[in-house]
Amino acid sequence: MYHSAADSKMYDPFASVTVNEQSTTDGTRAVSLSVASAERETQTDMASMLPPEAPQPPDPADLLADIQKAAEDVSQLVGRFGLKMAQILIASRTKEVLFKSDRSQMQLPCLGYADEFSCQLTKEYHEPIELEGEAPMLWWLWSPLLEWLSSTIGSSGCTLVFTPACKADVDLPDKFSIRLWSTTENTENIELTATYGGCFAERRIYDAPVARFCSRKQTFGSNTFTLSMDESQVPYEGASFEVAFDYLLPRTLSVWRGAMNILPNEEEQEQLVKALVGACEAKDDQMPLLEENDLQCRQLIRRLPPKARIWTVEAGLLGQDRVYAV
Numbered sequence: 001m002y003h004s005a006a007d008s009k010m011y012d013p014f015a016s017v018t019v020n021e022q023s024t025t026d027g028t029r030a031v032s033l034s035v036a037s038a039e040r041e042t043q044t045d046m047a048s049m050l051p052p053e054a055p056q057p058p059d060p061a062d063l064l065a066d067i068q069k070a071a072e073d074v075s076q077l078v079g080r081f082g083l084k085m086a087q088i089l090i091a092s093r094t095k096e097v098l099f100k101s102d103r104s105q106m107q108l109p110c111l112g113y114a115d116e117f118s119c120q121l122t123k124e125y126h127e128p129i130e131l132e133g134e135a136p137m138l139w140w141l142w143s144p145l146l147e148w149l150s151s152t153i154g155s156s157g158c159t160l161v162f163t164p165a166c167k168a169d170v171d172l173p174d175k176f177s178i179r180l181w182s183t184t185e186n187t188e189n190i191e192l193t194a195t196y197g198g199c200f201a202e203r204r205i206y207d208a209p210v211a212r213f214c215s216r217k218q219t220f221g222s223n224t225f226t227l228s229m230d231e232s233q234v235p236y237e238g239a240s241f242e243v244a245f246d247y248l249l250p251r252t253l254s255v256w257r258g259a260m261n262i263l264p265n266e267e268e269q270e271q272l273v274k275a276l277v278g279a280c281e282a283k284d285d286q287m288p289l290l291e292e293n294d295l296q297c298r299q300l301i302r303r304l305p306p307k308a309r310i311w312t313v314e315a316g317l318l319g320q321d322r323v324y325a326v
Contacts, residue, residue, distance in 0.1 A: 057171040058110040060194040060204050066108045066255075067178065068208045070138055071190060073254045074145045079213025081248075081300070082293030085279040086150035090143045094275050097268045098260050099139065105259035106136040114170040117162040124156035134165035138255055141178070148180045149188065149210070157181035173197075188212065236303045241269075244276075244303040273308045277301055277317045 078086045088094055099106065107115035119140040122128040131140060144158050162176040179191040188210040196202040236243065241262050249257040262269060280301065281294040301312060311317075 057173075058114075060173075060176075060192055060206055062110040063108065063176070063194075064190065064192040064206045064208050066110055067137070067141070067192065068190060068210065069251075069253075070108075070141070070255055071145055071149075071188075071210045073249055073251055073256055074142075075149050075188070075210055076213045076251075077249060078146065078149045080293070080296045081279060082289050082297070083150050083287065084285070084289060085276075085293075085297060086146045088275050088279055090146045091275070092143075094272065095142055097262060097272045099142075100268070101261040101263055103135055103139055103259070105261075106138045106255060108137060108255065111137070112170075114164070114166065114172060116164070116166040117176075118165045119163075120161040121158060122161075123158045128161075137162060137176075137178075138259075142256075144180060148182075151182075239303050239309070240305050244300055247300055247303050269308070270311075273304060273312065274317065276304070277312050 077089075089098075104113075107113065115136040116134055117137060117140070118134050119131045120128050121131055121140075121144065140160055140162070144160060148157055157180045159177060159179045162178070163174075164172045173194040174197045175195040177193045177195070179193075180188070181191065182188050189207055190210060191205065191207040193206075194204045196204070245257060245260045249260070251257065262272060276297075279297040281289045281297075301309065304312075
């Protein structure tokens with residue numbers, strides 16, 4: 001049936017526009033664009049009415065990779081600063097001061113806000129201990145890692161069992177367990193087990209080695225050369241607690257370092273400075289401190305705020321007996 005151009009108007013419910021069929025080829029192209037635009041708007045409106053997708057559960061392999069990096073940060077710290085520093089940082093009071101400002105900064109990237117767990121610690125040949133409170137995984141791992149990696153005679157290791165403590169829209173396993181153990185060849189390993197439960201009691205087990213920090217020496221033939229180190233004694237330009245923390249844990253993306261932020265509380269600052277100074281060599285050391293470890297500790301003190309450095313000198317804290325037992 002023939003219609004004139006003047007009568008050929010119709011309503012397109014998708015485009016919500018009046019279409020004039022008198023249009024030329026260019027006009028026809030414009031019509032199709034209007035329809036596509038309206039369809040996109042309709043789809044957008046429908047999508048906005050749907051509930052948001054729940055975050056994907058973390059891949060246990062990714063979780064283990066994050067923990068492995070964090071463990072190697074601690075391994076490097078122990079290797080550079082020595083066993084005394086490890087003992088100081090294990091102390092709960094020192095840990096509280098270092099990570100007091102915001103524990104959420106310790107959340108692992110692959111877990112995000114779902115990184116909130118209760119924890120059970122079992123040391124080999126000991127009964128399980130239910131640790132008090134709820135916190136990110138790294139909060140619970142800090143002291144066990146320091147103790148394990150600072151062992152001089154093959155640590156027996158331990159196992160930590162983590163149970164999700166917050167109601168998150170992330171589908172987490174029922175439990176995670178992390179085993180820290182050393183082989184007979186004195187190599188360190190982390191074993192992660194994700195327990196999903198269900199009819200088949202599904203468990204997924206992953207393991208990864210932890211690199212041991214080596215002394216900064218290089219050999220050529222039968223000779224050994226010590227690599228150059230910063231031995232300057234002049235005040236460090238721009239010294240502050242932040243600079244000192246950067247020196248303690250230098251890896252740019254270290255979660256530990258990101259969570260370190262001391263509050264402007266003089267009593268806590270004095271407590272931390274006194275503890276860190278205690279990592280330097282003292283006359284009553286039961287085990288001699290390596291020269292390189294002592295130098296690293298003194299370079300750390302050199303990076304503390306000027307007020308703190310002056311106080312350590314005036315109080316005669318460097319080398320003082322048992323300063324670290326705070």
